[in-house]
Structures are given as C-alpha cells and as structure tokens.
Amino acid sequence: MSIKLGTSPDSWGVWFADDSKQIPWQRFLDEVVEAGYKWIELGPYGYLPKDLDKLRSELDQRGLKVSGTFLFAHLEEPDAWPGLEKDLMGLGELLAGLDAKFLVLIDDLHTDWFTGERIKPERLEKDAWKRLIETTHRVATIAKEKFDLRLAFHSSPDSHVAYEDQIEMLLEDTDPELVSLGQDVGHLAYRGVDPVQFVRKHQDRIPYLHIKNVDFGLQRMVQAQEIPFIRAVEMGMFCELSRGVVDYVAFREMLEEIKFDGWAIVEQDMYPAPFDKPLPIAKRNREYLHRIGFG
Known part of the structure; x- marks a missing residue:
C-alpha cells in the first residue's frame, strides 16, 4: 500500500474562486503546512494564483506539491461546453506545469448552490445521460492528450452522479482507459453506500x-x-474523520488488502467557515490519520 496524503481548500471552507x-x-497555504500536509489540490480554478510561475514559487517556498484539482460543469448541457473548455485549457496548462497527475471532473448540482432549491431533475433522461458521458469522454481525451492528466470522476450529492446505481452506470458507460473515479468516501456514506465494499469492488478504477x-x-x-446538500453542509453534516459513520480503521485495512497505490485527499466540506475554524480541525484530522496508519 502506498498512500500520498493531502488536503484541499475545501477543508478550509473554500468553494468558489x-x-x-x-x-x-x-x-x-501557510495553514496547510502547519497542519502537516505535503500534497494539496488547487481548489476552484482562480482561488490560488493562475500565474504558473507565481503559484510554483508560493508552493516551493512551503514545500507543497499538487495532486490535481477539480472542474464543475453541467455535463449534460451542450451550452456549458464553451465555458468548460476554456477552464479546462487554462487549468490543464496550470496542472501540467505543476507536475500534477489528476483532473477531477464533477457534474454540477441539480440544486441551487445558495438556496438549495431544485433547479434540474434529480435523474437524467437517456439522451441527457448520453451527453454527460460524451462530455466526460471529451474532457478526459483533452486532459490526457494535451496535458498528460488522468481524469478522475467525482460523484457528488445533488448531482446526476450521486447514488450507487448512477456511479456504477457511469463506470459501465465510460472507457476505463480514459475515465477513473476520484471517489469521495464521505459522499458514498452520505447516500447510504458502504465505502469499504464499494472501493474494494471497484478498486481497478479508483486511484484517487x-x-x-x-x-x-x-x-x-x-x-x-x-x-438539500447545501443545507446539509451548513448543518455540519461532514464531521471530523474520527467521529462519523465511516470506520477509517476498517477502510485503511481494506486499502492495505487491495494494495492501494494512489492519493487520498482530505476534503471536509464546511462552506462557509469562520477563518479560525479549519486549522484546528485539519490538525486533528492529520493526527488521527497518522495514528491509524495512513502515513
């Protein structure tokens, strides 16, 4: 087993650029170092500097490395492609310049980010699902051919890839040479899925x-x-790693059994968060992971 452990701006309450x-x-960045992490995601494109030289300098000063980061889009909507492509090209160039390995793709929510109100159907019709898959392949191909990035699809509550059957349908409908999973352990548990069983079952598609x-x-x-997911986050749905329904001791044992070789990024949703809240939590999460053998 080889786990590269990191964290993300999300664990500091960052959702937007x-x-x-x-x-x-x-x-x-300073608090990531203080909490004891060496790997990070960049968070929403534009939160950290877009200028490659400036960002590389800031990371090098702190001894930080980048695993990847995410793009959100309504993947079933043809009109979303121009904006998605623009961000993909800019972010892909930035990630490649930082020697990152992964682009994490997330289908945008069918609920409003601020009100939680339903703005789209919870499940897609056949043609819309087909467009989601086509867009996923299109992004994955560009990421691989232009930037040598591996696409990791991230399921998320209140997206069109949220429930176990939807994730498995995505796996069935996508090319394993192009599309892997950036599987969120907590989001599986959020929808009542056993993360240990799921990751063991789909281990060949989960490097992240x-x-x-x-x-x-x-x-x-x-x-x-x-x-709605947004309200759940505000209520404190995502707790510290040692306190919730996911048994991370059993999860680590499963990773050892399957000889997992990849990245594990702490991503504790807490938007919005008082500025003094994230660091103590990040430290406790890091200490807990070290204690149970995550490195």
Whole structure:
C-alpha cells in the first residue's frame, strides 16, 4: 500500500474562486503546512494564483506539491461546453506545469448552490445521460492528450452522479482507459453506500480518493427529510474523520488488502467557515490519520 496524503481548500471552507467569506489563499497555504500536509489540490480554478510561475514559487517556498484539482460543469448541457473548455485549457496548462497527475471532473448540482432549491431533475433522461458521458469522454481525451492528466470522476450529492446505481452506470458507460473515479468516501456514506465494499469492488478504477466523514444522526435526518446538500453542509453534516459513520480503521485495512497505490485527499466540506475554524480541525484530522496508519 502506498498512500500520498493531502488536503484541499475545501477543508478550509473554500468553494468558489472569489468569495469574501473564504480564507485568503496565502493563509490557506501557510495553514496547510502547519497542519502537516505535503500534497494539496488547487481548489476552484482562480482561488490560488493562475500565474504558473507565481503559484510554483508560493508552493516551493512551503514545500507543497499538487495532486490535481477539480472542474464543475453541467455535463449534460451542450451550452456549458464553451465555458468548460476554456477552464479546462487554462487549468490543464496550470496542472501540467505543476507536475500534477489528476483532473477531477464533477457534474454540477441539480440544486441551487445558495438556496438549495431544485433547479434540474434529480435523474437524467437517456439522451441527457448520453451527453454527460460524451462530455466526460471529451474532457478526459483533452486532459490526457494535451496535458498528460488522468481524469478522475467525482460523484457528488445533488448531482446526476450521486447514488450507487448512477456511479456504477457511469463506470459501465465510460472507457476505463480514459475515465477513473476520484471517489469521495464521505459522499458514498452520505447516500447510504458502504465505502469499504464499494472501493474494494471497484478498486481497478479508483486511484484517487477524497476522504471525509458523515455525522450519523444528520445523515439519517437529511435522507428522511430530503434536505438539500447545501443545507446539509451548513448543518455540519461532514464531521471530523474520527467521529462519523465511516470506520477509517476498517477502510485503511481494506486499502492495505487491495494494495492501494494512489492519493487520498482530505476534503471536509464546511462552506462557509469562520477563518479560525479549519486549522484546528485539519490538525486533528492529520493526527488521527497518522495514528491509524495512513502515513
């Protein structure tokens, strides 16, 4: 087993490129180092500097390396392609220049990011699903051929790839040479899926993990009352790694059994967060992971 452990701006309450509710990017980088991490994701494109030389200098000063980062888009919408392509080209060049390995692709939410109201159907019709798959392949091909990046698809609550059957349909419909999973452990648990069994079952398609945990009581309430993902985050759904429904000792043992060789990025959703909240949590999460054998 070989795990490259990292963290992300998401664990500091960062969801958007520019938002006054979010911690300044310099402070984020400084606190990542203080918390004991060596690998990071870049977060939303534009949160950290887009200038390659400036960003590389900031990372090198702190001894940080980049695993990859994500792109969000409504993948089933043809009109979304021009914006997605523009961000893909800029972000791909930045990631390649930083020797990153992964582009994490996420289908945008069918609920509003701020109100939580439903703005699209929860499940796609056949033609829309086909477009989602075609866009995924298109992004993966560009990422691989132009930037030598591997695409890792990230399922997410309130997206069109959220439930176990949707994730498995995505795996069935995509080319394994182009599309792997950037599997979020906490998001599996959020939708009632056993992460240990799921990752073991699909180990050949999972080189990249996001790790977070889920509050059991809130998880039951959110599912029963169909509370939107955004509201669930505000309620504190994603708790510290040592406290939730995911047994990370058992999860680590499973990774050892399957000889996992890849990245595990801590991503504890907490937008918005007071600026003094993330660092103590990041330290406790890092200490817990070290204690249970994540390195």
